[in-house]
Each structure stands twice: as C-alpha cells, then as structure tokens.
Amino acid sequence: MGHIVELEGVNKIYGSNHVVKDLSLDVEEGEFLTLLGSSGCGKTTTLRMIAGFEEPSSGSIRVEGQSIEEKEPFERDVNTVFQSYALFPHMTIHDNIAYGLKMKKVPKKETEERVAQMMAMVQLEGFEKRYPSQLSGGQKQRVAIARALINRPRVLLLDEPLGALDLKLRKQMQLELKRLQKKLHITFIYVTHDQEEALTMSDRIVIMHDGIMDQIGTPSEIYEAPKTKFVATFIGETNVFDGCISEMNQNRVQVMVENGSISGCGTGFEKGEYITVSVRPEKMKFSQTPQDGFSLNAVVRDYIYVGSVVKCIAVLPNGNELKMEKFAGDMLPAPGTQVYPFWNPEDAVLIHSQSHVVYQAMENVVLK
Amino acid sequence: MKHSGHEWKSNTLPAFVTVAPVAVCMLFLVIVPLIYVVIMSFCSIDEYYNVVFRFTLKNYAMLADAQYTHIYLQSLLIAFLTTVFCILIAYPFSFLIARTKSRKKNIYYMMVIIPFWTNSLIRIYGWRTFLGTNGWLNNALRFLHLTDAPVNFLFNRGTTVLGMVYCLMPFMILPLYTSIEKLDQNLLEASADLGARRGATFLHVILPLTSGGIFSGSIMVFIPCLGYFFVSDILGGGNSDVIGNLIERQFQSGNNWPFGAALSIILIVITLLLVKCYQKIGGSMDALGV
Numbered sequence: 001m002g003h004i005v006e007l008e009g010v011n012k013i014y015g016s017n018h019v020v021k022d023l024s025l026d027v028e029e030g031e032f033l034t035l036l037g038s039s040g041c042g043k044t045t046t047l048r049m050i051a052g053f054e055e056p057s058s059g060s061i062r063v064e065g066q067s068i069e070e071k072e073p074f075e076r077d078v079n080t081v082f083q084s085y086a087l088f089p090h091m092t093i094h095d096n097i098a099y100g101l102k103m104k105k106v107p108k109k110e111t112e113e114r115v116a117q118m119m120a121m122v123q124l125e126g127f128e129k130r131y132p133s134q135l136s137g138g139q140k141q142r143v144a145i146a147r148a149l150i151n152r153p154r155v156l157l158l159d160e161p162l163g164a165l166d167l168k169l170r171k172q173m174q175l176e177l178k179r180l181q182k183k184l185h186i187t188f189i190y191v192t193h194d195q196e197e198a199l200t201m202s203d204r205i206v207i208m209h210d211g212i213m214d215q216i217g218t219p220s221e222i223y224e225a226p227k228t229k230f231v232a233t234f235i236g237e238t239n240v241f242d243g244c245i246s247e248m249n250q251n252r253v254q255v256m257v258e259n260g261s262i263s264g265c266g267t268g269f270e271k272g273e274y275i276t277v278s279v280r281p282e283k284m285k286f287s288q289t290p291q292d293g294f295s296l297n298a299v300v301r302d303y304i305y306v307g308s309v310v311k312c313i314a315v316l317p318n319g320n321e322l323k324m325e326k327f328a329g330d331m332l333p334a335p336g337t338q339v340y341p342f343w344n345p346e347d348a349v350l351i352h353s354q355s356h357v358v359y360q361a362m363e364n365v366v367l368k
Numbered sequence: 369m370k371h372s373g374h375e376w377k378s379n380t381l382p383a384f385v386t387v388a389p390v391a392v393c394m395l396f397l398v399i400v401p402l403i404y405v406v407i408m409s410f411c412s413i414d415e416y417y418n419v420v421f422r423f424t425l426k427n428y429a430m431l432a433d434a435q436y437t438h439i440y441l442q443s444l445l446i447a448f449l450t451t452v453f454c455i456l457i458a459y460p461f462s463f464l465i466a467r468t469k470s471r472k473k474n475i476y477y478m479m480v481i482i483p484f485w486t487n488s489l490i491r492i493y494g495w496r497t498f499l500g501t502n503g504w505l506n507n508a509l510r511f512l513h514l515t516d517a518p519v520n521f522l523f524n525r526g527t528t529v530l531g532m533v534y535c536l537m538p539f540m541i542l543p544l545y546t547s548i549e550k551l552d553q554n555l556l557e558a559s560a561d562l563g564a565r566r567g568a569t570f571l572h573v574i575l576p577l578t579s580g581g582i583f584s585g586s587i588m589v590f591i592p593c594l595g596y597f598f599v600s601d602i603l604g605g606g607n608s609d610v611i612g613n614l615i616e617r618q619f620q621s622g623n624n625w626p627f628g629a630a631l632s633i634i635l636i637v638i639t640l641l642l643v644k645c646y647q648k649i650g651g652s653m654d655a656l657g658v
Contacts (some may be wrong), residue, residue: 053557080561086554090576099572100562151562361398 004029004366010059023212034190036198037208079148084169085140087132094128100151118146138169155187232278241277259316260295264348276351283347291342410630417623427630444612447593450532454540462544484538523605531599540585547581
C-alpha cells in the first residue's frame with residue numbers, strides 16, 4: 001500500500017489569517033480518512049487544496065507521487081462531493097451524472113452504460129429524467145456521489161456531505177458510504193465536524209484544531225489514547241484534571257491537582273511536569289471511603305437516566321463537575337452524599353501539557 | 369345573514385380601501401386612454417384633418433402600405449441589432465460587476481446607473497455633437513491626420529443602432545447582473561472538478577443558468593427600441609426610422625391622429641406577441657419588472 005496523497009509542510013494564509021499550519025499528512029491507498037474538527041479549524045481549506053480550488057501558501061501536495069500544484073482542477077484524478085451538492089439545476093439527473101464523461105469525450109454508448117450502472121449503484125433507477133429540484137435531500141446526495149464516482153477517481157473528497165440531512169437519513173447514508181467505499185476500494189477523504197460520524201466511518205481520523213493537526217490515528221487510538229487535551233475533550237465525554245506530577249514510581253504517576261491528589265499510569269513523563277489527566281465517565285468509580293492514591297472528594301448532585309446507563313454528576317469542592325456512568329441497576333448513593341471518586345490508574349490517560357504541543361507545531365511553521 | 373354581514377366588514381372593506389385607489393388610477397391612466405386609442409384607430413378625418421367619429425377600417429388598410437412595411441422591417445432589424453450588441457457588451461461587463469468584490473463594484477455599478485438617471489434626450493444630443501462633422505471625434509481625427517475631410521458619422525442606420533445601444537444598455541445590464549450574481553460559485557467549481565475547461569463550463573453551466581437574464585434583458589431592450597423615435601430622429605436624421613417615428617409623425621406634422629392610433633395598436637400587438645414568446649420559452653414575468 002503506497003501513499004496516494006501526500007501533504008508536506010502545507011500552509012495556507014489568507015491575509016493575516018493562518019488557516020492551515022504546517023500540515024504534513026500521508027493518505028494510504030484505499031483508506032477512509034476523516035478530517036475532523038470544529039468549524040474554522042482548516043479542515044475544509046485542506047480539502048479544497050487537495051481538490052485544487054485553493055493553492056497552498058507553502059508546502060507541496062502530491063497525488064500518486066505527482067505534484068498537482070501546477071495542475072488545474074480539471075486535470076486532476078480527484079473528484080469532490082460538495083456540502084451543498086452543487087448539482088446543475090438546469091440538467092436532468094442523467095445529464096448531471098454524465099457530465100464528467102461528456103467533458104472527457106467518452107463515447108456515447110459507454111457513457112450510457114456507466115450512467116445506468118451508477119444509477120443502479122446509488123439506487124436511483126427511474127429518476128433519469130427528473131431535475132435536481134424534484135429530488136429530496138438524500139436523493140440529491142446520492143446523485144452528487146454518483147456524479148463524482150462515475151469518473152472513477154483515485155481519490156474522492158467529501159466535504160460534510162451529510163450535513164444537510166436529518167439524523168435518520170444521515171445514519172443510513174453513513175453506512176451506505178462506508179459500504180460503497182469498501183466495494184470500490186477508492187480512497188475517501190472525508191470532512192466532518194461530527195465526531196460520531198468520524199468514529200463510525202473512518203479507518204483513520206485526523207483531528208484538526210486551529211489549523212494544526214492535533215492527532216492522527218484509528219478511531220480507537222483517538223478515543224483511548226488522546227494525545228492532547230483538545231482531542232480528549234473533543235472526542236466523546238471525559239473528565240480532565242490539570243496538575244503537576246508530584247511522585248513517580250516506575251510507570252505509576254501521582255499527580256497533584258487543585259482538589260487533591262490522583263493516580264495514573266504512563267511513561268515518558270518527568271517529575272514536576274505539568275500534565276493533563278483525562279478519565280472517561282465509564283471508567284470513573286466512586287466509593288464511600290477514600291481509596292489508595294486518591295484524595296478527591298465530591299458531592300453527588302444529580303442523576304440522568306439514559307436508557308441502559310445512568311449518568312451521575314458529582315461536584316468537586318472547587319465547583320468543577322465530574323461525569324460518571326453507572327449501570328441502571330447499580331446501587332446509587334442519594335444526591336447530596338459525599339463520595340470519593342477514583343479509577344484504575346491504567347484507565348487514566350496522561351497528556352503532556354497542551355501549550356507544549358502547540359509550541360512544537362508553531363516552531364515548524366515556515367512562513368513564506 | 370348577520371354573520372355574513374360581519375364578514376363583509378372585516379374582509380372586504382380593508383381590501384376595497386387598499387385596492388380601490390390603484391384600481392381607479394389604472395382605470396383612468398391606462399384602460400381609458402387605451403380604449404380611446406382603440407376607438408380613435410377606427411375614426412376618420414375630414415378634409416381639414418379634424419377627427420370625425422365615422423367608423424372606418426381605412427387606417428388599418430393603410431398599415432399594409434409598402435412604405436410602412438419597409439419601416440416595420442427596418443424597426444425590427446434595428447431592434448435586433450441593438451439587442452445583439454447590448455448582449456455582447458453587457459455580458460462581460462455584468463460579469464465584471466457581479467464578480468468584483470471590492471469597493472470598485474459600486475463604482476462600476478454607478479457607471480451604469482448615473483447615465484441612466486440623466487435625461488436620455490440630452491445624452492443623445494451629446495452623441496450628435498460628438499459625432500458631427502465639427503464634433504470632437506472629427507477634430508481628433510483631423511488633428512491626428514487620419515483624415516483630411518470630415519467624416520460623416522451621423523444620419524445612418526449604424527449611428528441609430530449606436531444611440532439605441534447606448535440608451536438601452538442599462539436595461540440589459542441590470543437583469544444580466546442579477547442572474548450572474550445569483551450564480552452559485554460551487555457549480556463552477558463542480559464543473560471544473562468534473563473535468564470541464566473554462567470554455568466548457570461557460571457553455572454548459574454559466575450560459576444556461578444566466579439565459580433567464582439574457583431573455584429578460586433582450587425583451588427590455590428590443591421593445592423600447594421599436595418606439596425610441598428621438599434616437600433615430602437625432603442620430604438617424606430620418607434615414608433609419610422606427611415605428612415610433614411613424615407614430616410621432618402622425619400626431620405632429622402628419623396630423624392624422626386615427627392613423628397614428630392604428631400604428632400604436634400595431635406596436636402594442638407586436639409588444640404583446642414578443643412578451644408571449646418570452647413566456648413560452650419560460651421567461652419569468654417578475655424579471656421584467658425592473
């Protein structure tokens with residue numbers, strides 16, 4: 001498996017706005033890669049640069065080992081599915097899908113065959129003569145995908161393609177897209193701000209934050225071992241504690257935080273270093289008596305029933321809230337009870353202080 | 369009955385109060401004069417050129433006269449040429465205004481609007497002074513020794529078309545600008561993404577999506593062209609009359625009001641036919657309401 005798309009030290013600057021900062025990324029052939037981040041994090045700009053709609057301010061982008069900076073969008077082996085679908089309103093569904101082949105002057109007979117094949121693949125047979133305005137959002141989405149895939153691109157870029165659909169349809173389309181991608185073995189680069197969507201569909205996820213790539217990894221790596229505080233808090237729910245390492249015994253780390261002392265496990269840290277400790281709600285436990293290595297105490301405030309689990313909110317002395325998840329059948333202390341939160345030290349994720357990572361990334365930035 | 373009486377008060381009265389003034393204006397300013405023109409077109413004149421109410425179809429018979437049919441055809445030709453030139457000039461310019469994002473956009477826009485606010489009669493006289501044998505253009509040509517004798521630019525079909533294009537350009541630019549402005553940038557990117565070169569994108573995406581603007585602009589240029597008699601009067605010098613000139617002459621020097629009325633009816637019929645064609649090809653009537 002080679003790298004089909006390679007980004008090397010890519011920067012994008014609009015005036016005084018540094019949108020993408022020193023992004024280096026290798027996309028493997030046939031993988032489903034998601035660029036995930038909140039709006040304004042540079043993910044769409046990155047996608048538009050790969051598509052060729054924007055030029056990087058510095059750095060290089062290669063597709064199949066070939067630099068594509070000099071190529072016009074129409075010369076590239078890459079197709080895009082737009083967030084707004086961008087279907088041609090004056091053309092029928094058939095003509096929309098056939099557009100790419102018409103531009104490449106593919107013989108009529110072959111065009112017809114391939115259009116029919118595509119229409120079948122996205123389950124839109126019988127819609128050939130309709131216009132985009134006569135279709136529902138989900139159907140338009142399928143047309144947009146078919147219109148891009150008919151060109152048999154090596155890489156398909158998708159810019160929040162499901163953003164305009166309702167939840168149920170979105171779930172359905174997520175599975176369909178994933179199925180399509182596996183079947184056709186095309187590299188998908190997918191942009192979304194929906195973390196659940198990213199976790200469901202992706203082989204690998206790139207988390208972007210303020211134009212910087214915070215972390216790249218499989219969904220479970222991102223969830224289980226976040227490298228930055230941003231990633232930890234962005235993906236799923238978590239409890240974070242900022243503090244200073246007070247003691248280290250092999251990989252067992254003791255951290256002083258505002259409300260007391262907590263334990264975690266990790267290597268590569270130094271005594272006295274400022275770190276962030278992240279603990280998922282499902283890993284949190286509490287007892288009526290203080291536990292070894294933990295000196296936190298909290299007051300149970302509220303329970304929220306979410307089907308099979310119960311979410312418990314407890315408040316620390318400084319007013320910060322702790323989220324815990326319990327099974328509905330468990331014995332639950334009444335609200336107002338004092339409890340001692342703890343966890344298995346192996347379940348805590350220790351993260352180097354965020355500012356350290358940002359500083360590292362900023363150092364590499366080359367301004368043109 | 370009491371109930372329906374109440375309904376009359378709550379629904380009909382406000383509707384009546386708001387609509388009635390407009391209806392009265394329309395009645396006295398549009399419908400009554402129009403009926404007057406229709407009646408006039410069937411009247412005769414006596415030997416002293418007074419209008420007498422004696423029914424005749426003579427006015428309509430006169431319309432088929434060869435010298436008049438020549439002018440109808442000439443009018444259509446001038447209107448057609450004007451429309452074509454307006455499209456060719458207005459399209460790139462509208463694109464420029466629509467695609468400019470900076471403060472220049474307003475300047476371009478004002479370049480269209482400010483002349484539009486100025487009396488067109490004065491502007492046409494300006495052209496006459498500019499193009500005349502002693503005008504600036506001839507003086508400049510002589511100064512540069514490009515000609516020895518003054519060139520006669522005025523008083524032909526070309527100058528009439530020039531004047532018409534000049535006068536009617538804003539009517540083409542405004543609808544074109546509106547339709548180009550509405551063009552979704554994503555569609556152009558999608559077209560490029562699917563392998564279309566710039567020319568192909570223009571032909572397959574931009575042109576079809578702005579055709580509404582071209583159609584409504586064309587209607588708004590073509591129709592006034594048939595009636596803008598002062599342009600052909602001042603710049604054409606009687607060599608390139610349009611239907612408007614014929615009508616004007618019947619009411620002034622010709623002093624044959626019934627025949628002028630019949631000509632007006634013909635102009636109205638041509639206009640209605642053109643608007644009908646426009647609707648047939650799917651043009652929106654709202655787009656004409658500038």
